[in-house]
Amino acid sequence: MSDIRCRNLCKTFHQGGETITALDQVSLDIGEGAFVCLSGPSGSGKTTLLNALGGLDTPDSGTIAIGEQRLEHLSRRQRADLRLHHIGFVFQAYNLITVLSARENVEFIMQVQGVPAKEREKLATGVLAEVGLAGLEERRPAELSGGQQQRVAVARAIATRPALVLADEPTANLDSRSAARLMDLFVTLNRERGVTFVISTHDARVMGYARRLIGMRDGRIVSDQEQQPHAMAI
Amino acid sequence: MRYPFATISTLAWRNLWRNSRRTLIMLAAIAVGVWAMIFMAALMRGMTDQMVRNGLQTLPGEVQVHQRDYRADPSVVNSMAPPSRGLLAALLEPPVTAWAGRVRVPAVISSERGSRSVTLLGVDPAAELILGSLPEKIVAGRALDAPADRGVVIGASLARRLETGLGKRVVLMSQDTDNNVVDRGVRVVGIYHARLQGNEDRFVYAGRAAVQGLLGIGDAISEIAITGDDYRRVQHWYPRIARAAGDEFETLPWTELDPFLGSMLAVQDGFTLVFMVVVFLALSFGLVNTLVMAVFERVREIGLMQALGMRPGLILGQIMLESFYLLGLGLLVGNVLAVATLKPLATGIDISAVAQGMEMMGMGAILYPALHIQDMLMSTAVVIVLGLLASLAPAWRASRLDPVAALTRD
Incomplete structure (x- = not known):
């Protein structure tokens, strides 16, 4: 895994006879180890861009390259493999598999990857402790708070040491304290492990953590600036 | 492959009991269907056995x-x-x-x-x-x-x-x-x-x-x-x-001395298979409905699994395994039920009330149900093969879901 390069991405949706432009000629380069926030109001195209970067959605035109891999050349199965081995996802909600415990949710990707049981368990226990969930490993999602669930999702996203984590409004359902803890965790992982983070948000406090802030509106990039993180705001 | 199988196996088993009442109702339907297949096959097999034996006694x-x-x-x-x-x-x-x-x-x-x-x-x-x-x-x-x-x-x-x-x-x-x-x-x-x-x-x-x-x-x-x-x-x-x-x-x-008698076994095997298939076809509607509902209820979760990198084949395998577990449990209960109900009837069922009519078919006044392992195997094969075929459609649909649409479904 290496840099992300997007060129002239376009994506439109049709809804109730109306055509909505979600991405409009978006071109973007994100270097390895970056900590990027995509900001903008609802409908600005943040989530569509994240989904396209993760190979979940296919743009109508334009190209995306992650390292040497051109996403538009990959089959459905190859894109699934790319996500499995190189990309961690954190969504706004409905992040966990309800019939699995916190530990099993974290182990899920590793199990699909074929990591042996002992190694999986060790990694999962370690990463759950890292996100502050030691002792809650065997709880099912229904027995965890929203913040705890989100931290399980983060643990799952980072357990396999992906080069890239895509997070879509990760703090939207969290109280301020939980959100701050989560963002601190992202910053630590970015700094200590060099994980690239691309986070979509419209929460100004989350934007304060980013070293690069990309503003979007109506499917276009309207601003792109480097900044000094001023995270303590949350 | 071992680990992904363990993953989908765990998921399939736990998802089966997510809505335990629905699963138990479907399980009961499959078990009764299997019981009916084996019980009726044993009665038909008993009738044929008796007709052939009586025929052989007459030949002799x-x-x-x-x-x-x-x-x-x-x-x-x-x-x-x-x-x-x-x-x-x-x-x-x-x-x-x-x-x-x-x-x-x-x-x-x-x-x-x-x-x-x-x-x-x-x-x-x-x-x-x-x-x-x-x-x-x-x-x-x-x-x-x-x-x-x-x-x-x-x-x-x-x-x-x-x-x-x-x-x-x-x-x-x-x-x-x-x-x-x-x-x-x-x-x-x-x-x-x-x-x-x-x-x-x-x-x-x-x-x-x-x-x-x-x-x-x-x-x-x-x-x-x-x-x-x-x-x-x-x-x-x-x-x-x-x-x-x-x-x-x-x-x-x-079989050549009395071709009619000789054809009985093949005819009976054919009847038994047709009966089993008909019973299971009726059951398969319930099975498909159960799986469709099970998939519909967890569209988001399936989308999540796809987003996390689970291949479509594993999603398909998971739903098929879920169906396989349901069918397997139904078969187990149905077979146990069949053996339990046929065992007390091993001494014969008195059909003397209709014996004169049955005599025309070469039968006597007592019908001895014959439980054959081949009928149990045949019912197992019918249930597993047709059950998995019926499950293919909902499983295929689940594996082909668009992850973005699935994750955003209300």
Whole structure:
């Protein structure tokens, strides 16, 4: 895994006879180890861009390259493999598999990857402790708070040491304290492990953590600036 | 592959119990369906078994050796010599369990009141007893005691028609090898009751030596009837008897001696399979509905799994495994139920209320359900194969979900 390069991405949706432009000629380069926030109001195209970067959605035109891999050349199965081995996802909600415990949710990707049981368990226990969930490993999602669930999702996203984590409004359902803890965790992982983070948000406090802030509106990039993180705001 | 299988296996099992009430209802439906398949197959198999066994008793034997023209003209002209030394050696080898040489000719039996055309059987009572071809129940008098016994044993129904009875004299009339009419007055020493009333009217039993004397054929016989350990396996051993008997004789298994009887097994296997398929087709609608609902309820979760990198094949495998577990559990319960309900019926079900009608099909008054392992295997194969086929559509749809649309579904 290496840099992300997007060129002239376009994506439109049709809804109730109306055509909505979600991405409009978006071109973007994100270097390895970056900590990027995509900001903008609802409908600005943040989530569509994240989904396209993760190979979940296919743009109508334009190209995306992650390292040497051109996403538009990959089959459905190859894109699934790319996500499995190189990309961690954190969504706004409905992040966990309800019939699995916190530990099993974290182990899920590793199990699909074929990591042996002992190694999986060790990694999962370690990463759950890292996100502050030691002792809650065997709880099912229904027995965890929203913040705890989100931290399980983060643990799952980072357990396999992906080069890239895509997070879509990760703090939207969290109280301020939980959100701050989560963002601190992202910053630590970015700094200590060099994980690239691309986070979509419209929460100004989350934007304060980013070293690069990309503003979007109506499917276009309207601003792109480097900044000094001023995270303590949350 | 081992680890992904463990993943989808765990997910499939736990998802099965996500809505336990729905799963239990579907499980009950499959179990009852499987029970019905096996129970009905056992009843049908029992009926067929009984029809074949009764048929073999009438034939008699699972294999017969005759003169080549005997079946076209079953008269005394086409009688044969007793078995040669080579044939005798073959008849003493397993799986042959019994054999008997018998005289079997068309004859007329007359009393003072009437006469009937019958089949006169000259038998060796001891050999026929082992062969199982003697009348089942002597209701008056005695059975024949030796090949030289000079009495006759007739059926109760024939006795009624001839208005004769035990101890009375009747006249037996047939033809000798020169086509001359031969007759002899004999005494009725026994009256038998057969499971099939038609047999009571048809067969008259006499000592073999006495009949040979009447017909003037020395020690010649009409046929050799042979039985083995399992009528279904006759094809395996009858060629050996045919070789020992030689080309001058016709050696045929029961399936060719009575083609109608011979086709029964294949017909019954076909009926059983069709019945099982029909029962399961009805069940499969419920199964598909259950899976469609199960997939519909967790569209977001399936989208999440895809987003995390689970290949479509594993999603498909997970839903198929879920179906497999449901079918497997249903099969287990259904099979246990079937064995539990059939075991107490092993001593037979009294169907005497409809016995006369059933007799026309070659059955008796007691039906013995026959639980065969092959029927349990057939029902298992039908349930698993059709069940998984029916599950393919919802599983395929789940594996083809668009992850973005699935994750954002309300």
